[in-house]
Amino acid sequence: DQIGNRSADSLLRDRAAQVIPGGMWGHMRAAAVPEGYPQFFTGGKGARVTDADGRDYIDFMCSWGPIVLGHQHPAVEEAAAARWRGGDCLNGPTDQAVELAELLVRTMPSADWALFQKNGTDATTGCVTIARARTGRRRILVARGAYHGAVPWCSPSLVGVTAEDRAHLAYYEFNDIASLEQAVADAGEDLAGVIVSAFRHDLGRALEMPDPEFATAVRALCDRTGAALILDDVRAGFRLHLGGSWEQYGVRPDLSAYSKAIANGHPLSAIIGGDAWREAAATVFVTGSFWYTAAPMAAAIATLNELHRVDGPAVMRASGERLRAGLAEQAARHGFEVVQSGPPAMPLMQFVGDTGDKLGEAFCQEALRRGVYMHHRHNMFLGTAHTAEEIDRALDVTDSAFSALARRRG
Ligand code: PMP
Numbered sequence: 001d002q003i004g005n006r007s008a009d010s011l012l013r014d015r016a017a018q019v020i021p022g023g024m025w026g027h028m029r030a031a032a033v034p035e036g037y038p039q040f041f042t043g044g045k046g047a048r049v050t051d052a053d054g055r056d057y058i059d060f061m062c063s064w065g066p067i068v069l070g071h072q073h074p075a076v077e078e079a080a081a082a083r084w085r086g087g088d089c090l091n092g093p094t095d096q097a098v099e100l101a102e103l104l105v106r107t108m109p110s111a112d113w114a115l116f117q118k119n120g121t122d123a124t125t126g127c128v129t130i131a132r133a134r135t136g137r138r139r140i141l142v143a144r145g146a147y148h149g150a151v152p153w154c155s156p157s158l159v160g161v162t163a164e165d166r167a168h169l170a171y172y173e174f175n176d177i178a179s180l181e182q183a184v185a186d187a188g189e190d191l192a193g194v195i196v197s198a199f200r201h202d203l204g205r206a207l208e209m210p211d212p213e214f215a216t217a218v219r220a221l222c223d224r225t226g227a228a229l230i231l232d233d234v235r236a237g238f239r240l241h242l243g244g245s246w247e248q249y250g251v252r253p254d255l256s257a258y259s260k261a262i263a264n265g266h267p268l269s270a271i272i273g274g275d276a277w278r279e280a281a282a283t284v285f286v287t288g289s290f291w292y293t294a295a296p297m298a299a300a301i302a303t304l305n306e307l308h309r310v311d312g313p314a315v316m317r318a319s320g321e322r323l324r325a326g327l328a329e330q331a332a333r334h335g336f337e338v339v340q341s342g343p344p345a346m347p348l349m350q351f352v353g354d355t356g357d358k359l360g361e362a363f364c365q366e367a368l369r370r371g372v373y374m375h376h377r378h379n380m381f382l383g384t385a386h387t388a389e390e391i392d393r394a395l396d397v398t399d400s401a402f403s404a405l406a407r408r409r410g
Contacts, residue, residue, distance in 0.1 A: 008052040034361040044071030047385040057373035062381035065260035070385025079302035083295040096297040110252040111272035120234035121149030123257035123269040131193035131228035134280035138168040139187040145202040174200040193228035198236035198245035207342030215249040231256040264303040266296035319386040320344025326395040334402040366401035
């Protein structure tokens with residue numbers, strides 16, 4: 001694995017730097033995590049991942065969302081492998097496309113139909129297209145700072161993006177009804193849709209759950225104007241509520257985007273919607289070379305069945321609460337003031353007054369060194385493989401990480 005005292009990870013990084021722009025692209029580039037974090041991995045099992053140098057970690061990022069039942073979940077992998085052996089990429093979908101759509105329609109009260117793609121961006125973009133197709137209008141309202149994907153209409157970077165790509169977007173503040181009303185008024189007759197995240201999960205700031213009154217107001221404004229309420233449930237979907245993340249507020253979207261956890265790591269995304277939006281969904285042109293592949297759909301069916309069987313959201317909530325309580329107790333005992341935010345299954349811990357996130361970064365580095373992979377700026381992800389025993393093992397590590405941090409502070 002190693003040459004001299006160079007790690008396998010650093011050797012791979014050197015090779016990548018020659019042939020991959022910037023050494024790595026996107027949200028999983030090592031530049032986006034604290035120094036010392038590995039870039040390359042060789043495996044995962046349950047709540048653990050293994051890096052290119054053979055080090056194991058209890059994993060609190062779950063591949064940044066997709067892994068909801070633990071890495072290499074046997075029932076999911078068997079379902080996918082059986083489909084692979086029979087053929088995955090054919091001249092059309094298999095019966096699993098219909099079965100999966102039926103399963104989503106049964107599971108999600110706002111769904112009368114589903115269609116499938118690969119990435120979350122495909123799904124959010126498709127929702128926007130369907131909203132415009134049915135309404136014949138252009139304007140889409142987006143919460144300032146929200147992430148909806150990696151194409152020009154919504155990319156968080158403006159590099160390579162033109163003003164025209166964003167011409168029909170306008171912005172509101174999440175949880176601020178007045179700002180949304182103003183944006184709706186400004187849009188006038190041109191309002192096609194309002195896109196909302198399940199909760200506010202902008203990078204580097206405390207996570208914020210939707211105020212139920214805000215959720216109700218979004219629904220009412222869309223009903224009044226005929227605009228589509230689009231729920232971007234790509235990140236939170238299947239972790240908070242199997243029926244959709246706004247079910248708990250009694251608010252049903254017109255169109256929703258899912259991906260990440262839908263197939264426990266297999267590449268798939270979905271748009272689901274209500275009957276009123278069916279014809280528009282049938283007439284827009286949405287497709288892709290791999291959008292019909294069957295193994296990810298087989299994996300999704302197995303994933304959803306397993307999430308139903310074990311009541312995945314309840315399991316993850318309990319594990320998240322156990323983690324949160326442990327971290328709160330340790331922080332207090334070691335003399336640190338922390339803020340823990342977000343739903344327990346998708347938590348974030350930040351240090352109060354932590355300019356430049358330096359304490360958060362140091363804490364994560366100390367935890368990583370001891371075998372726990374966390375993040376200090378992005379919400380983390382739990383899965384059903386985070387049993388009470390795994391949480392307790394992780395808490396042993398975080399206790400030492402707090403100790404080390406207290407020693408460093410001095
Ligand atoms: N919406 C949200 C809320 C997301 O978190 C993400 C992915 N981080 C996306 C959309 C885009 O999904 P993808 O990266 O699969 O295109």
